Amino acid sequence: MxxxxxxxxxxxxxxxxxxxxxxxxxxxxxxxxxxxxxxxxxxxxxxxxxxxxxxxxxxxxxxxxxxxxxxxxxxxxxxELWPSDRAAQVEVLRWLSWDAAHFSRHGGALYFEYVIKPYLGMGGPNTAAVDEANGFFKRFAAILDAHLATHDWLVSDRLSIADFAVSTPLGWATQARLPLDGFDHIGHWHERLMALPAWREPFPMQQMRTAAA
Structure with a gap:
């Protein structure tokens, strides 16, 4: 079906x-x-x-x-993007929850300020919102970077939906001005993800618009 x-x-x-x-x-x-x-x-x-x-x-x-x-x-x-092992399933849920509450939450705030607002004609970025998001993003990027120092992927050292979820802000790293300097392990993880055509170009039609760039 x-x-x-x-x-x-x-x-x-x-x-x-x-x-x-x-x-x-x-x-x-x-x-x-x-x-x-x-x-x-x-x-x-x-x-x-x-x-x-x-x-x-x-x-x-x-x-x-x-x-x-x-x-x-x-x-x-x-x-196995959704692991058959129950303990690994819990780990995937842990990363999905952490991402929604922290990493993508604050990365998404920067994405909104620098990408979505100009696209929708909502004016320039809010300085206070950007400063707050930058601070929180760097705090939680440090946690992710430390985990990736000893793991190629987030759960059980194999690709899972957790990687697709947590990596989402990186798809707009330049446009959203994500503060990623010094987080080398995130950078290496990003390179591994970029080798996947589905992550690199996920949408069925690449609409070359500001919000999709």
Whole structure:
């Protein structure tokens, strides 16, 4: 059965798009134009009341939240991107939770200030918000960097959906002006990820727009 994956070339949809491409999942991609507010159309809100992307429809299942969608795609494909070992599954959940609360949260704040606001004509970056995000991002990047000093990948030294999730800010490292200087192990991890076509170019059509650059 063909699944439908609703996406935009933005932060959170990058995760399931990359996983779907990596797995070769049978997915029909449906682009939602955020600039035109399509995510708030009544027809879309009827299937995702959050009014956000991504969204996966698989038969009767309607899944929002990128972590759940990535896990579903991996389980459906029988892939170790979602580990079969239960202890490793807990580790993946730990990194997904840490990422949402810390790393991608603050990386996403910089992405919003430097990428999304100009794209939507919302004015320049808020200095106070940038300073706060930079401080928190560096704090949590140090934790990630220390872990990667002894691991090639985040969980069980094999690629998992945790890597696709936590790496998301790096897809806009230059544009979002992420403060990554001195975090060499994150840099090496980034190089390994860049070797994966699905991570490097996750979207079905590379829309060369400010928000997707």
């Amino acid at each position: 063909i699944m439908k994956l609703y996406y935009a070339e933005t932060f959170n949809p990058r995760k399931p798009c990359a996983v779907a491409k990596y797995l070769g999942s049978p997915v029909e991609y449906v682009r939602v134009d955020l600039a035109r507010g399509e995510q708030m159309n009544p027809a879309y809100l009827a299937i995702n009341p959050n009014g956000k992307v991504p969204l996966l429809i698989d038969g009767d299942a309607r899944l929002w939240e990128s972590g759940a969608i990535m896990a579903h795609l991996a389980v459906k494909a029988g892939s």
